[in-house]
Amino acid sequence: MPPMTLDTSAATMHTGTPPPTRRIRVGLGLGLGPMWTSRSEFAQCAEAVEDGGWDSLWLSEHLTGPTPAPLPALAFAAAITSRIRLGTSVTVVPGRSPVELAKTLWTAAELSDGRLLPIFGLGTAEPAEHAAFNVERHERGPWLDDALPVIRELLRGNRVTARSRFFDLRDVCVTDGRPAPVRDLWMGGRADSELRRVALLADGWLASFASPRQTRRSIETIVDHARRAERSFDLDHFGLLFPYARERRPDAITELLRTAYPAEDPDELCPVGVDALRRVLHDHTAAGVSKYILVPAERPGYWPSALESLRCDVVAATAQSSILKLAS
Template sequence: MSEESGTRRIRVGLGLGLGPVWNSRAEFASCVESVEASGWDSLWLSEHLTGPTPAPLPALAFAAAITSRIRLGTSVTVVPGRSPVDLAKSLWTAAQLCDGRLLPIFGLGIAEGAEHSAFNVSPQDRGPWFDEALPVIRQLLQGHRVTAHSRFFELSDICVTDGRPAPVTDLWMGGRSDVELRRTARLGDGWLASFADPRQTRRGIEVITKHAKHIGRKFDSGHFGLLFPYARERRPDTMTELLRRAYPLDDPDELCPVGIDALRAVLDNHSEAGITKFILVPAERPDDWASALELLRNDVTEATTQSNFARLAH
């Protein structure tokens, strides 16, 4: 099928989720090198301060040192509770070390009491903190000197770069609520949905596009993504239970497909809704990253080959 007849060119990256990623430096290096060798578009690390997930930015800087092609993303970087200057400095440093391959996605973080406590921010302050901090982070990454007065921070003539823009072009955002969608339309350059069905992604895109137009912004139609878990043969009971507990109104089969046919349906249906970027997270940690990532990538290739709507971009 051609673009004119409805096919969307999509990119599929690999996410490592919120669990432990490695037992050693050698294992993580093998994982990262396998992501690039098996043809994935990108590698994504999530943030969970109070869990066994590695800190994304230093881990991605390490990944950049042993790769040359794949893009490297955060899904997501938590903003509330952090100094925008410190965060902008870390992002600028990581972007430099990633040779411009860094793709940061920002959000409020996991809705857990332990996480809020770890970031030292109250639930009611998370949104306002984000609203005030992200524009400051953007200005700092663009190389500007910034003065800002906020109830969360005070900045006077601060610059974190040598005056040149950091090699970060777009600031994407996560979230599914109406407030988060409108915030994305107002402050972001792209949107990453997580654990969503096609009706939810379609509605999210419509809300963002409509609100962006209302406030005089144009949102790139290719800047919509989805993070989702995938199981090749059987969805682990722990994943099914997690999905039913966190998303009781949603079908686990739509949120975490099992097998190539279900994967094809997810890629097809969300592509038709307007998603062009996908982050596939293995439903369970493999024993052998190299062979597992090759098999997962083959599933993606086969699913898109059979697809009526999605084709892999190369």
């Protein structure tokens, strides 16, 4: 879908009139918990995502937690799959060399035949994570501001000379001049400063633990900043990551939601059952979202049957909505 100019498209999306039927894509995310513990279990999961008709597989980054590094794991997934897209939700930029990161992304994109979908962000707001990346909290935003344009140019196959207080690059290139098969660079975040950064530097936006009210406001903010900067932004490039429980929300997630998001309805942040899933998909799609990453609330005992059940819930939820159509 080519980028649309913001003036006309944004007006039709946010007038309050009933939205038309929209195609949505739903991928599977593995979140920040220990969802697999062996090569064979992860291979079973990736193959079940491919065989089950899911759009994509997503891994998140947390250096000081029990989750694996996303890019090596996704490179492995690329070797045993051929169709699904492979995403990072998110790749942390502050604290990293933009050259090293661009080289790694270029390699992963090549090995996956262009199926890599990188989403960048600041990382979790945890002192242990900041220490692990060797970056001060107040430096994370400026670091990302300086690094992302460099990463983009390097992935395009261009030679880059750039000077920042975080790096000093002189005539650097990470490829033989060929662009990496990466079409778009997305970003996460929902603070006003992060949304402005998305509008100015990124090609898409991924929210997490957000209510429909918050995604609508965030999308409107991104569109407004992009318009002010006279920058096109594809209105099909808004996504949401959220946990989903088929029968019961785990106590750990309930406590997390109660502590971190006390003003929000837990059913909007982690739906339980098909009816709640339908409402979340319907309301966020009406707000402008068309890409979804569903994270199982608990680690399943057997991935193929668990993903088949989850996929059936997604199909049932979209079938019950007047505005949703699941992309094949």
